[in-house]
Amino acid sequence: MTDSDAGAPPFVLRDLRWEDFPARKETWLGLWDEVKENPELGMTLALERPSEVDEVGWFARLYEQVLRKETIVVIGEIDGKAVGMVTIGTARFGGRPSETSHVGTLGILVDRRYRGRGLGEALMVRALELARGRFVWVRLLVFSVNVRAKRLYERLGFRTVGRLEGEVKRGDRYLDEELMSLRMADWRPPAPRSSA
Numbered sequence: 001m002t003d004s005d006a007g008a009p010p011f012v013l014r015d016l017r018w019e020d021f022p023a024r025k026e027t028w029l030g031l032w033d034e035v036k037e038n039p040e041l042g043m044t045l046a047l048e049r050p051s052e053v054d055e056v057g058w059f060a061r062l063y064e065q066v067l068r069k070e071t072i073v074v075i076g077e078i079d080g081k082a083v084g085m086v087t088i089g090t091a092r093f094g095g096r097p098s099e100t101s102h103v104g105t106l107g108i109l110v111d112r113r114y115r116g117r118g119l120g121e122a123l124m125v126r127a128l129e130l131a132r133g134r135f136v137w138v139r140l141l142v143f144s145v146n147v148r149a150k151r152l153y154e155r156l157g158f159r160t161v162g163r164l165e166g167e168v169k170r171g172d173r174y175l176d177e178e179l180m181s182l183r184m185a186d187w188r189p190p191a192p193r194s195s196a
């Protein structure tokens, strides 16, 4: 970092762009290597690494949902590259209006090289600000062993409301997931982090 960088925000929060596809793909596909080093990695993965075609399809559907204003997406950018993403959308009916449209489902991923610098929290705060007035509850699923993520969610007001025993089978091990929920009427942004 140079003197002129001092005081500059460490990341930029912005909307999703079509050009984010390669960076997002790199972060996502990197999880299949990461899980070999960390068997407790807190993301549910397909048994096979997805193909390029799978990834294009997923990204195109997400982009369409953003254009239709059905899903909230916030991108965290560092050095011009999208290295983190949070989404809040409706889990069912492909984001289309339904009897569960008042419930948002949150997902978040920060590239492993950029974790632990506040990006995850900043992404969550921005997405929850955008979710205010749009969703009555926001929910997420987190591995019980994903202590770091759970701490982040609890700091932002999420509470565990249920446990899905053995929901994920990783190798020969069964891992529990916790359902966490935030009532948007109760949501308050956290106090700014002390620089001391």
Ligand SMILES: CC(C)(COP(=O)(O)OP(=O)(O)OC[C@H]1O[C@@H](n2cnc3c(N)ncnc32)[C@H](O)[C@@H]1OP(=O)(O)O)[C@@H](O)C(=O)NCCC(=O)NCCS
Residues within 6 Å of the ligand: 041, 042, 043, 108, 109, 110, 111, 114, 115, 116, 117, 118, 119, 120, 121, 122, 140, 141, 142, 143, 146, 148, 149, 151, 152
């Ligand atoms: C969970 C996840 C999204 C968190 O993102 P992140 O960018 O690392 O989150 P933050 O940096 O805001 O917070 C992580 C830690 O860094 C600390 N931190 C934040 N800003 C910091 C800073 N400027 N300096 C030092 N530490 C800092 C936080 O206090 C927090 O510490 P804690 O673990 O002791 O509570 C990220 O770890 C991730 O993508 N993990 C893999 C996928 C995953 O588990 N997703 C969640 C599925 S439910």
